[in-house]
Amino acid sequence: MSRSRPTPTGFGALLLAALLLAVAPSCARDARQAPVPAAEQTGERPPGNAVASAHALATEAGLQIMREGGNAFDAAIATSAVLSVVEPISSGLGGGGFFLLHDARSGRDVFIDARETAPASMDADRYRTADGGFDRDRAENGPWSAGIPGLPAAFVHIAERYGALPLAQSLAPAVRIAEEGFPVYARFARGYQARRAVMERYPGTRSVFLVDGRAPQEGDVFRQPELARTLRLLGERGFDGFYRGDVADKLIAGVNAEGGQWTAGDLAGYRVVEREPIRFRYHGWTVTTAPPPSSGGIAMAQMLQILEPWDLAALDETQRTHLVVESMRRAFRDRTFFLGDPDFVRIPQRTLLSRDYAAGLRATIHPARATPSDLLSGEATPLEDEETTHFSIVDAQGNRAGVTQTVNLLFGSGLVAPGTGVLLNNEMDDFALQPGVPNAFGVMGFEANAPQPGKRPLSSMTPTFLESDDRVAVLGTPGGSRIITMVLLGILGYDAGLDAQAVAALPRYHHQWTPDRISAESGTFSGATVAGLRALGHTVDLPGDRAAGGRGSSHVWGNLQTVLWNRRDGTLTGGSDPRNPVGEAKVEPVAN
Template sequence: MTRARIPLAGMPALLLSLLLLAVAPSCARDVRAPDVPAPVTSVAPATPPGNAVASAHALATEAGLQIMREGGNAFDAAIATSAVLSVVEPISSGLGGGGFFLLHDAKTGRDIFIDARETAPASAHADRYRDVNGEFDRDRAENGPWSAGIPGLPAAFVHVAERYGALPLSQSLAPAIRIAEDGFPVYGRLARGYQSRRAVMERYPGTRAVFLADGRAPQEGDTFRQPDLARTLRLLAERGFDGFYRGETGGKLVAGVNAEGGQWTAEDLAAYKVIEREPIRFRYRGWTVTTAPPPSSGGIAMAQMLQILEPYDLPAMDDAARAHLVVESMRRAFRDRTFYLGDPDFVDIPQRTLLSRDYAGGLRATINPDRATPSELLSGKPTPLEDEETTHFSIVDAAGNRAAVTQTVNLLFGSGLVAPGTGVLLNNEMDDFALQPGVPNAFGVMGFDANAPAPGKRPLSSMTPTFLESDERVAVLGTPGGSRIITMVLLGILGYDAGLGAQAVAALPRYHHQWLPDSISAESDTFSADTAAKLRALGHAVDLPGDRAAGGRGSSHVWGNLQTIEWNRAEGSLSGGSDPRNPVGAAKVEAVAR
């Protein structure tokens, strides 16, 4: 395996000199070791007053609570919640995808990051994504067999159950098996999402057999049953890893992909491994933030943004001045994401430098409080030409165990391809690689060599499950949203720091900047007309919903689906926040007798 070394090269001279002066003390150390403090020991060791689950669907929330009533812990509940979301949210995630599990074991005080990201099959190579004219083939990257990586979520279920759960996997998967067999009511987002992707999904006989089983596309209020998926889940429950990655299911997955022109092998599936990684930790204004390491880009980017912002008194500023500084921090973090981050098993990431407070100070020094910095001035290389479906849930149990889990199949309904006889809708995560350097992916995010595809490599992700802990409060949070995941979690942390509760944090208005394209995107009503005008006067392009008059593309009306739980140790209370943008989500707390 070859690891690419990513140099800090090609920056404009002034920016480079400022940054190198700021980080000089840390550059002599091992750049792969995270430059972060140890977690802070709580002064309030009391346990939560109950169990809580916040997820994007009420059936998944109830499944997690049910498993804890049956004697399971937060980790068993995470399996149950994740599996039910895999059944009821095929638009967002599923057994054919992957995810990140951030766990906190209350007994040992240990935080564990479980990387169940999809991997590239042995056939993966950038040349596979070019058409006969040598141009990038967007359809092949996003749709069908070549867009799919080897799934990781089923392996995560097995790993979590065997190492951290209190119940057998069969018990934790029972709610998902039942719902797949009996069905659930189709909700509006599922029906609308299918219509937007039906031209792709109906290319494939395995997909048609699932979604057109009643002779027509799913309609809101229909009962949607998935008997093949129930059988796949049952085999996983009975046989563990081999029940999905080998044997009947594994054979059907390989056959289904290859029948559509792909190139998977039995060895691709059997070789899949979950990886435990050390989470990223850093301090922000009295909080310890524990979050996702590479191959997530979220933890490093968020650490950079928060450490840039820490000296500013953000709550005391007017809306435009505050948004200006937050956007400038986003701009700089996303620039670094583009050039330096990838799968740490294949790339030497300058993690110590990127996480250094000195480096953040150097970035802060390049911010003009009275003027936007054009993104082209931050470019480390010549700038090339330049719907957010995932799901997240948060869990806290009465023992103090915690789980923050973000999982995905990437775009709406992933690749659109269901392997016949499995019910498994495969992801299209290959598009998260830099399949053609300098060409944006479906989320408009560019990448270069650090995130180029290679057999067995994991694509860079924005998924950012996060714990936030102070002496008095603990929060678990995360969201879907493509590249906007990172900035939504950032805004959630700023909300908690400002004193908001869980539901208020879940409802916060959202805005985003990702270096390129060089514009602020925002939800409706995030900025008043006066604030938007002030930001434009500072030199920002502001891309509001439906607004093309100012040169924008027209942002989505709303985005994300943040799910969060707060345990207030000082008050002895537990509360959940479920994003009001999603009418089928639910956050529930159940008291536990002591």
């Protein structure tokens, strides 16, 4: 059954809708988001298993693995691996990701950092042109743009430490789909055309994506036998199936044949890192989210703690948006100067997460005037909706997984190492390769995010758990630097009482300190709100402005996937972003 996106008229309209739902009977819903009956519900465990992902095949793979006796962590491997097969536009074995996991038995939350690392040959000077400028092509395309992949190591680590099934069993759906193929969808075909000139530079990429010289077209069956073999070796041999031996040799040969400098030590030395998640309180919620090298958790804590004293629901749309934007502006300023890989730089995390610090930032917000970004202190010395993917899982035991993974830009570096089927990332662009020079998402960085061998570039990926006395939610989205603000708006939506599907459909807006402007999706704001924000001194960048000579925002952003367990009424629901027609949120009842 198809889902249409509701016409957005701002956050206030959805708040009103939530109030109306509280007093009116529900209309018929898509069966994929239907609540599970509470007949067997005790309040201690969810009544079933739920997966929300950006592709129906990945959602089904996660549910299949749980039917076979796996838990949410095995399902996370299966879902992630299938997304790596069917969404090369967004993620894959050649990229990395963050896995936020909750173990119901112990009550422990853990953050699995599978971010890519810079190879030993990393040197910022390699990204300079002969005249000293910045070599954007080398930063975004081909061998020098690629970091050492982390996703395969995450699969091994999670299967060994948290899963209930052998890794090969969890990878089996991905192996099958890679061998048998899947129908090319519109976003895949469109993305390939956007990156075609880069993709077809490389023989390994041409051999995977071209059939008799023809690019993938919507409706084609896309098969990847070499990727299936790589996945099978990973399942059989674990870490050594990817980071040592035949696959590793081919990855090194493929990168170096194009002028890169990878070594066997780069691959064999890769390790995932278990980190303590960031936790803070907002209203009645405990928010558990991503620590550095993600910038999302600290930024979100700052924004929500700045906003907490205001009753946002009582404000008109202009004033509410103004305050939210000012919180975004301040958090992104701090992101620029302070955040990076915590294994390489000292981050003032305690200060940045302090409520006193947030109160100080709040005091600098003028209630009736925008703060020009260049007036916020900053010292240089102390946009993408198709890239990246997210999925959310809750199992019947109460285990949870929120996972965001990526190859960075559309189809990553564009380089497939011959014989592997592995499309490599272009995450090196997420470093501050030149201080103060914006990356592909328009965000800047300085010393904290400067490149070094073995270092992980700063990320915006923000998988998040929300937990109150009666509700538990898992959410996240792709979207480059806008990931953080989309998750923020999702949290505000849940706090306002919206259901999972309404949260997934929320209209979106964003501010990232520099450039100093509010960007928004089509229809997010009413005309009166746009006028009101401009009267306060904000620059508002709307999709239609492009025709008038402005930069213009994208018409739609992100691909938010979320699952909500309501412990009070014993329901489990999923929300899949209606902007993405191939995504799916699906719930299956399980008797506890």
